[in-house]
Amino acid sequence: MAATRTxxxxxxxxxxxxxxxxxxTAFVVVAxxxxxxxLLLLSLRPxxxxxxxxxxxxxxxxxxxxxxxxxxxxxxESLWLAVRVSLTCLVLAFPLAWYLxxxxxxxxxxxxxxxxxxxxxxxxxxxxxxxxxxxxxxGPVNVTLQALGLVDxxxxxxxxxxxxxxxxxxxxxxxxxxxxxxxxxxxxxxxxQASADLGAGALRTFRSxxxxxxxxGIVAAAVIVFSLSMGVYVTPLLVGGANQSLAGLRIQxxxxxxxxxxxxxxxxxxxxxxxxxxxxxxxxxxxxxxxGRRA
Amino acid sequence: xxxxxGRVEIRGLSVGYGGEPVLELDELTIxxxxxxxxxxxxxxxxxxxxxxxxxxxxxxxxxxLIDGEDVTDVAPNRRETGLVFQSYALFPHMTVRRxxxxxxxxxxxxxxxxxxxxxxxxxxxxxxxxxxxxxxxxSGGQQQRVAIARALVTRPRVLLLDEPLSNLDAKLxxxxxxxxxxxxxxxxxxxxxxxxxxxxxxxxxxxxxLLAHGDLEQxxxxxxxxxxxxxxxxxxFVGAANLLPVHDGDGGPTVLGRPVRLxxxxxxxxxxxxRPEHVRVVEADGDAAPATVLSVGFAGxxxxxxLRTEDGTELLASPADGGRRFAEDEPVGLTWADDALLPLGxx
Numbered sequence: 001m002a003a004t005r006t007x008x009x010x011x012x013x014x015x016x017x018x019x020x021x022x023x024x025t026a027f028v029v030v031a032x033x034x035x036x037x038x039l040l041l042l043s044l045r046p047x048x049x050x051x052x053x054x055x056x057x058x059x060x061x062x063x064x065x066x067x068x069x070x071x072x073x074x075x076x077e078s079l080w081l082a083v084r085v086s087l088t089c090l091v092l093a094f095p096l097a098w099y100l101x102x103x104x105x106x107x108x109x110x111x112x113x114x115x116x117x118x119x120x121x122x123x124x125x126x127x128x129x130x131x132x133x134x135x136x137x138x139g140p141v142n143v144t145l146q147a148l149g150l151v152d153x154x155x156x157x158x159x160x161x162x163x164x165x166x167x168x169x170x171x172x173x174x175x176x177x178x179x180x181x182x183x184x185x186x187x188x189x190x191x192x193q194a195s196a197d198l199g200a201g202a203l204r205t206f207r208s209x210x211x212x213x214x215x216x217g218i219v220a221a222a223v224i225v226f227s228l229s230m231g232v233y234v235t236p237l238l239v240g241g242a243n244q245s246l247a248g249l250r251i252q253x254x255x256x257x258x259x260x261x262x263x264x265x266x267x268x269x270x271x272x273x274x275x276x277x278x279x280x281x282x283x284x285x286x287x288x289x290x291x292g293r294r295a
Numbered sequence: 296x297x298x299x300x301g302r303v304e305i306r307g308l309s310v311g312y313g314g315e316p317v318l319e320l321d322e323l324t325i326x327x328x329x330x331x332x333x334x335x336x337x338x339x340x341x342x343x344x345x346x347x348x349x350x351x352x353x354x355x356x357x358x359x360l361i362d363g364e365d366v367t368d369v370a371p372n373r374r375e376t377g378l379v380f381q382s383y384a385l386f387p388h389m390t391v392r393r394x395x396x397x398x399x400x401x402x403x404x405x406x407x408x409x410x411x412x413x414x415x416x417x418x419x420x421x422x423x424x425x426x427x428x429x430x431x432x433x434s435g436g437q438q439q440r441v442a443i444a445r446a447l448v449t450r451p452r453v454l455l456l457d458e459p460l461s462n463l464d465a466k467l468x469x470x471x472x473x474x475x476x477x478x479x480x481x482x483x484x485x486x487x488x489x490x491x492x493x494x495x496x497x498x499x500x501x502x503x504x505l506l507a508h509g510d511l512e513q514x515x516x517x518x519x520x521x522x523x524x525x526x527x528x529x530x531x532f533v534g535a536a537n538l539l540p541v542h543d544g545d546g547g548p549t550v551l552g553r554p555v556r557l558x559x560x561x562x563x564x565x566x567x568x569x570r571p572e573h574v575r576v577v578e579a580d581g582d583a584a585p586a587t588v589l590s591v592g593f594a595g596x597x598x599x600x601x602l603r604t605e606d607g608t609e610l611l612a613s614p615a616d617g618g619r620r621f622a623e624d625e626p627v628g629l630t631w632a633d634d635a636l637l638p639l640g641x642x
Contacts, residue, residue, distance in 0.1 A: 190384040196371040197349055197378040198398035198449060208397070212388045290388070 043265035051260040061266035071250060071267055075274060078247040081165060082229040082278075088169050089225045090218065093176035097217075100177065101185035117174045124171065128238035131167045132158065135239070164240040168232050175228065176221040183217025184210075212290065219286035223279045230275040247271045300362050301452045301485030302327040303348065308357035310343050316355070318343045318509045325453075325487060327362075330479050332488045332496035335506035336532070341489045344506070345455050348487060350374045361452050372401070377446030377484075381458040383438045385430035391417070391441050392426040398449035416448035419478065436467045443475075447482060454479070454486045460495060472498050493533045497521060505529055527639055530568035536637070537574070537610040541565040551584040551604050556633050566639050573635035574612035576600055576627050583628025586610075588621050602629065 046058040065071045096116050103109050119127060133139055135157040142154040157163050187210065195205040211218075233248035242249055247267065255264035303325040310318040318340035325331045333341045346352040347359060350371035358367045366374055377398075385394050395413045404412070417423045420440035430438055439459055446454055460468045460475075476499050479486050490496050496503045497517040505512040505520065505528075513520060513529045524530035527538055541557070541564075542549050548557050550567060557567075576598075577583050586602040589609070593599075598620055600612040612629070621627050 188382070188384065190380050190382060191386060193349075193351055193371070194378065194380060194384040194386070195397070196351075197374075197376060198445070199372050199375075199401035200397070201372055201401075204401060209386060 039265045040269060042262055043269050045262045047260060047262055051258060051263075053262060061262045062270070064263060065266050065270050070245075071254075071263075072270075074245045074247045074250040075267075075271055077245040078230055078271065079274060079278070081161075081168065081232075081246065082226050082275075084165060085168050085172060085229040086222050086226045088165075089173050089176040090180075090221060092169070092173055093180050093221060096173075097177050097180035097184050100181045101187075102189070116177050119171055120174045124234045125238065127171065128167060128235045131163065131170070131235075131239050135163050158240065161240070161244070164236045164244065167235050167239045168229055171232070171235055172225045172228055175224045179221035179224055180214065180217045183214050183220070187213050215286050215290055219283055222282050226282065227275055227279060230271060230278075300327055301325075302362055303453055303485065303487070304358075304360040304363075306358050306360070308347070308354050308359070310340070310347060310352060310354045316509060318347070318506075320344070320357075320511055323504065323511065323514070325485060327485055328483045330476070330486045330488065330499060330501045332490060332500035332503045333506060334490055334493060334496040334503050334533070335512075336491055338508075339506040340509040341491075341506050342457060343509075345378070345457050345487065345489050348453065349376050349378045349455055375449075375452045376455055377449055377451030377453070378455045379439075379442045379446050379457065379459045381461060383430070383442040383459075383462075385438060385441055385445070387430055390427050390429055391422065391433070394430070394441060395445050395448050398445065402449065412448050416444040419447070419481070420444045435463055436471060439463065439471065440474075443478070447478075447484065451484065454484045456486065456488045458490055459488075460490070461492070468495075475499060497533070503533075505532065507532075522637070524568060524637060524639065527566060527568075530637060530639055534570050535611065536568035536570050538639075539567050539569055539608065539610070539636075541567055550636065551606075551608065551629065553582075553584050553630070555636060557636065557638060568637040568639055569610070569631060569635060570637075571599070571611040571613045572597075572615055573631055574610070575614050575616065575630045576602070576612050576618070576621060577630060579626045579628045583630045586627055586629050588623050588625050588627060590623060591620065593620075602627070604629070 042053070043061055044057045044059070046054045046056050046060060048054055065075075096112060099112055100109060100116075103112075135141055137154040137156075139157075141157060142151075145151045146154065191209055191213070192205055195209045200208065231248055232246075233252060236244055236246050237249060237252075242253065248271075251264050251267050251271070254260050254267060303323075305320050305323040307322075308318065308320040309316055333344055335341045343352060347354055350366070350369060354367065358365055360366065361374070361376075386397065389397070392413055395416055396409055399409045399412060413426070414423070417426055420443060422437060422440055422444065425433060425437065425441075430441065433441065439462070442459065443454075443456075456475075460471050463471060472495055475488075488496070488499060497520070500517055502515060503517055503520050504514045507528050513525050515523075520529060520533050524533060524536070530536040531538060539550050541555075544554060546554055548555055550569075555567075579585055584604060586604045589601040589603055591598055591600050594613065597613050597615060600614075600621070601609065602612055603609050610629075
């Protein structure tokens, strides 16, 4: 008797646990999953010459995306941008995260924290216009270059893809710092001391102890930054203009200028698939790296 | 193996954080091959001493010499010390074998020799079959032995142990105490063992350095510390002695109203230490110091009493002679042999 009673009680406790998860799950389904399915269906619709959506199903939109360099090329460009941004963010974020996670100076920590996270506290629009001002023909960068005699006339920095790259790195760096500092902060200081005591210099300690133990954080940071930069839209639009070969901008053009909703949806899904595939590969690489060290 | 290296000399050492000294040692020499325990309560500076020896803390003043070489400013990774952490600090992402190999790889030991030394070290700590396990797959005692093997496999000049037994349960701790001592005899490495447990310090060491408030309170063999404590602190910390005041009576000095024979003169205000195991608890009679039993506990071989004398002094007794169990609130008498009283220096 007692056993069945505790059994039913633990079952009802399990049920209560499920109830707690139902509301957020329902929210995700309604607000995210259903629209996503709607978008998928939309990407399979045929259109007439005026880009009106017709009933029926077709793979034509996807054929168009893969067949047109204007569209497919923008996915490749986005991929290339996202790879550069992710690697740069990781390299820049590591020392910052290390400092945040391990420094004993609370003043220095707060300072680095505020400066690194400040991009998150300002609106993306304001930040992007800031980059416009800095990189414009009469902006501080050009003025300085000319004053130093390095260039004769102001450079068209705003049209350079590197300016967009810089602005996107600036926007996404805080995410990488946050993800990394969590896992760097979890590394026991005594492991670093043990490594030194066993004769390892700073470089070996970094390679053999810090990097392996930071792998989950590195993977998390890479996945977050990569996904966000694959779909980045406002920053490149405001810094470099609408006429760049980036998937986010092309989707916007297809949807809001050409009014070809099914094609915009198809391009979105190709972008999503590439993003998920790369993230999956990064996660797999992280797991293999951990297992490889274990072998 | 005879000890030919690992003589540690500490001279005029002062360590402070933010201006406040936490450790001051005028002179301390650890002989090659010696097992020295550094004993003291938490905050006495014993862990700081270990950090100084390992190179993680730079002293404000003073020098540390190992085999005559000044290592005060030598980085931890060039010191050739072997540190065993209280938490073991095994690398969680490496197997036992990789953990042991780590210190050999940094020293660029060739693979064949590396394999042999790892095998020997694992056999030494009786873990030959566990080379391919990960630390989290081992018990606390096994992890502890891996940590010791990882330090020893590099053949350090000095082995530094930071309370390595404190995370083990009581039974295992006693067993490891013996194993540690036998291991140290076998390899002959100079060992500095930091602990707050006086029983460990007494059982393991060639000599014990008792620290209090950052100062060296007493340095000597375990027997010296136990039999001739120099200060109240030493008597109390090592062996939990009862500290009793000496009074000047009509016929000479008295302790708890009993006349005692003590060497010297002028005992007013002096203190003697009386170990609980040297107090005899007897039926109340004229000759014994009268007292009342506050509580009594059974400790296997003997009873442990907490007692209060007529003048309100509380003391502990765990008489060796067995005898009958006196009940709580029962009036009893206390006696002791004259030579059980240990006269203490000032303070």
